[in-house]
Amino acid sequence: MTTLIPGMATRTPETLTMASALNAAIRDAMVEDPTVVLFGEDVGPLGGVFRVTDGLYAEFGETRVSDSPLAESGIVGTAIGMAMYGMRPVVEMQFDAFSYPAFQQIVSHVAKMRNRTRGKIQLPIVIRIPYAGDIGGVEHHSDSSEAYWTSTPGLTVVSPSNPADAYSMLREAIASDDPVIFMEPKSRYWSKAELSLPVQTAPMTSAVVARDGTDVTLLAYGPTVKTALATAVLGAAEGLSIEVIDLRSLSPFDDATVSASLRKTGRVAVVHEAAQFGGYGAEVAARLTERNFFYLAAPILRITGFDIPYPSPKLEEYFLPTPDRILAAISRWEWN
Amino acid sequence: MSLNVESTRIPTVLAPPPLRLIDDAGHAVDDSQTGGFELPSHETLLSLYRQMVIARRFDVQVTALTRQGRLATYPSALGQEACEIAAVACLDGGDWLFPTYRDSIALLTRGVKPENILASFRGDWHSGYDYHEHRIAPQATPLATQALHAVGLATAAKLKRDSTVALTLLGDGATSEGDAHEAFNFAAVWQAPVVFLVQNNQFAISVPLDKQMACRTIADKAIGYGMPGYFVDGNDVAAMFAVTSAAVDHARSGKGPTLIEGLTYRIEAHTNSDDPSRYRNAADVDVWRGRDPIERLEKFLVSEGALSEADRASITEEAEDVAAATRACMTVKAVVDPLELFDHVYANPRPALAEQRAALAEELADDEMSAER
Numbered sequence: 245m246t247t248l249i250p251g252m253a254t255r256t257p258e259t260l261t262m263a264s265a266l267n268a269a270i271r272d273a274m275v276e277d278p279t280v281v282l283f284g285e286d287v288g289p290l291g292g293v294f295r296v297t298d299g300l301y302a303e304f305g306e307t308r309v310s311d312s313p314l315a316e317s318g319i320v321g322t323a324i325g326m327a328m329y330g331m332r333p334v335v336e337m338q339f340d341a342f343s344y345p346a347f348q349q350i351v352s353h354v355a356k357m358r359n360r361t362r363g364k365i366q367l368p369i370v371i372r373i374p375y376a377g378d379i380g381g382v383e384h385h386s387d388s389s390e391a392y393w394t395s396t397p398g399l400t401v402v403s404p405s406n407p408a409d410a411y412s413m414l415r416e417a418i419a420s421d422d423p424v425i426f427m428e429p430k431s432r433y434w435s436k437a438e439l440s441l442p443v444q445t446a447p448m449t450s451a452v453v454a455r456d457g458t459d460v461t462l463l464a465y466g467p468t469v470k471t472a473l474a475t476a477v478l479g480a481a482e483g484l485s486i487e488v489i490d491l492r493s494l495s496p497f498d499d500a501t502v503s504a505s506l507r508k509t510g511r512v513a514v515v516h517e518a519a520q521f522g523g524y525g526a527e528v529a530a531r532l533t534e535r536n537f538f539y540l541a542a543p544i545l546r547i548t549g550f551d552i553p554y555p556s557p558k559l560e561e562y563f564l565p566t567p568d569r570i571l572a573a574i575s576r577w578e579w580n
Numbered sequence: 581m582s583l584n585v586e587s588t589r590i591p592t593v594l595a596p597p598p599l600r601l602i603d604d605a606g607h608a609v610d611d612s613q614t615g616g617f618e619l620p621s622h623e624t625l626l627s628l629y630r631q632m633v634i635a636r637r638f639d640v641q642v643t644a645l646t647r648q649g650r651l652a653t654y655p656s657a658l659g660q661e662a663c664e665i666a667a668v669a670c671l672d673g674g675d676w677l678f679p680t681y682r683d684s685i686a687l688l689t690r691g692v693k694p695e696n697i698l699a700s701f702r703g704d705w706h707s708g709y710d711y712h713e714h715r716i717a718p719q720a721t722p723l724a725t726q727a728l729h730a731v732g733l734a735t736a737a738k739l740k741r742d743s744t745v746a747l748t749l750l751g752d753g754a755t756s757e758g759d760a761h762e763a764f765n766f767a768a769v770w771q772a773p774v775v776f777l778v779q780n781n782q783f784a785i786s787v788p789l790d791k792q793m794a795c796r797t798i799a800d801k802a803i804g805y806g807m808p809g810y811f812v813d814g815n816d817v818a819a820m821f822a823v824t825s826a827a828v829d830h831a832r833s834g835k836g837p838t839l840i841e842g843l844t845y846r847i848e849a850h851t852n853s854d855d856p857s858r859y860r861n862a863a864d865v866d867v868w869r870g871r872d873p874i875e876r877l878e879k880f881l882v883s884e885g886a887l888s889e890a891d892r893a894s895i896t897e898e899a900e901d902v903a904a905a906t907r908a909c910m911t912v913k914a915v916v917d918p919l920e921l922f923d924h925v926y927a928n929p930r931p932a933l934a935e936q937r938a939a940l941a942e943e944l945a946d947d948e949m950s951a952e953r
């Protein structure tokens with residue numbers, strides 16, 4: 245479970261949402277390290293459209309927390325220059341699909357600077373992207389862009405699914421000398437947990453077993469961990485023992501933890517919101533098959549969003565992977 | 581019905597003459613025409629002359645190496661020496677330069693060795709010099725992206741209360757990119773100590789400036805962002821140096837960014853793999869050859885008695901030394917270690933990359949064994 249960050253005093257337990265845990269992580273990092281700066285659209289006095297940066301402007305002032313002009317490429321591009329001068333910028337892309345104007349800066353520079361300069365320039369930047377759907381958002385507010393980032397060498401891509409991980413992983417991301425794409429599942433911002441901060445959970449780049457099981461392994465991350473856990477509860481009622489792994493880190497991929505589970509259950513399904521074709525699940529399935537073929541009792545399945553643009557709010561319930569859909573999919577395996 | 585593009589276009593207002601201190605014929609411009617900028621001292625001008633001559637010798641040498649097939653690609657800056665040298669000459673040791681692929685001679689002038697400049701063109705590694713020692717960012721290829729990095733670095737310096745200024749070089753075509761506009765705007769809003777120096781060499785590969793934009797000058801755009809803009813004769817190093825130095829001082833004293841347009845011309849092809857005869861005529865090139873930045877300054881210095889035969893001899897000697905060093909570094913076989921491919925992707929090592937590295941190491945060992953057999 246959770247342990248303390250050595251040397252940090254424990255605060256009294258409090259009920260925290262994922263959004264407030266993220267807020268606390270940024271605050272604690274800023275207190276500890278004066279080079280951490282925060283900027284983006286509306287992150288100042290408003291505290292961000294999801295209030296993740298609430299109160300930070302008042303506490304740290306305009307030099308460390310600032311509203312930037314409305315330009316995503318500009319936000320990431322200037323963060324690069326700041327990092328070159330010894331800062332640790334934490335920047336927000338207000339919504340998933342609005343990170344696309346910054347695509348070039350992220351893919352061509354953030355990801356490659358260390359490599360281009362033979363390690364002489366490193367960019368300890370955290371790019372926070374509120375992502376995925378299930379909040380009734382209008383178009384361009386519910387995309388899952390992880391496959392773009394995970395197929396880019398040089399980036400670390402992580403996604404927490406609960407408040408404790410949100411705090412711990414964001415602290416680790418800010419402290420990392422590698423640039424991190426920090427994908428925050430919007431639908432989980434209001435999920436709650438009783439925590440005594442500071443908490444330190446498993447290392448940011450590792451997967452964890454969120455629920456033990458012996459018959460099937462469900463691989464999930466970010467928003468779909470909750471869905472997978474609900475599936476396990478339903479499955480148990482039908483006598484099916486489902487193990488749920490919360491990947492947490494999409495790049496790097498924790499082969500050891502996932503392969504161990506696969507070798508135990510022999511059956512794996514990947515669950516994500518993003519479209520299936522060319523998606524993250526395809527990489528996971530291929531990678532696991534290459535390494536564990538003789539341990540597999542059935543082909544690896546993907547239960548994902550359809551290969552369509554993210555639908556409008558009234559239709560998103562048909563798009564999102566649900567426990568029923570997951571159970572129906574795995575029931576089609578030949579069981580003997 | 582056909583749409584006549586020419587007739588539907590709003591006529592552009594004629595551009596004003598660019599600011600200059602020394603005219604095409606090498607004469608000092610009348611004080612009333614210089615916008616308050618002063619001619620640099622003879623000593624400064626001689627030093628700028630020396631640097632331009634050396635830079636040109638290097639550029640010509642590298643282009644020759646591409647013609648001999650010893651280098652794959654090189655974007656020449658022949659004819660653009662005044663812009664390039666002014667960019668470097670007005671910076672302090674603590675300032676940063678954010679160059680593009682074309683700005684190799686700016687690197688040379690700031691002290692980067694030919695072998696390190698050519699590392700990327702030779703194909704040894706993407707970028708090959710010591711960024712912190714020289715305070716030069718890696719040469720950027722995606723257009724205009726480096727302008728944002730300059731704004732970020734300058735802003736960080738400002739937050740740290742350092743006096744560092746960042747100067748970034750852009751081409752005229754690059755000013756059409758969104759990143760250029762975002763950089764101008766961020767810099768003006770944040771009052772970042774940045775200087776944007778646009779080398780308007782009038783072509784973006786094959787596309788002339790009038791197909792790139794519809795306003796009079798690039799410098800005019802500064803008004804829209806809320807910063808000073810200057811339209812300067814980019815072949816007059818005296819004017820380029822005076823204006824750029826003033827912009828650097830302006831930034832250093834906390835007054836924010838400046839946009840400078842140097843009007844110049846790309847004498848060579850875009851790169852050695854380009855065929856400029858498809859999009860421009862030789863007569864135009866000749867006109868611009870006649871406005872050569874080095875010859876112009878030379879005429880001025882000679883008429884002022886500020887360039888001696890001894891100066892010429894020592895400059896020529898220095899330029900030949902640089903050319904020799906440039907040729908020499910082509911004969912040194914660069915050691916590129918294939919296993920280094922995996923070394924600089926992440927600060928935190930990744931098991932999967934270690935596996936791929938081990939696989940390549942094994943392949944290399946097998947190759948070596950079969951070669952021995």
Ligand SMILES: Cc1ncc(C[n+]2csc(CCOP(=O)(O)OP(=O)(O)O)c2C)c(N)n1
Nearest residue numbers: 682721722723751752753754781783784785
């Ligand atoms: C974002 C981007 N788009 C396209 C290119 C391909 N490209 C390389 S140089 C160039 C022309 C640039 O012209 P300009 O900015 O005027 O600079 P110059 O080469 O004339 O110095 C183009 C289109 C690129 N490098 N980056």
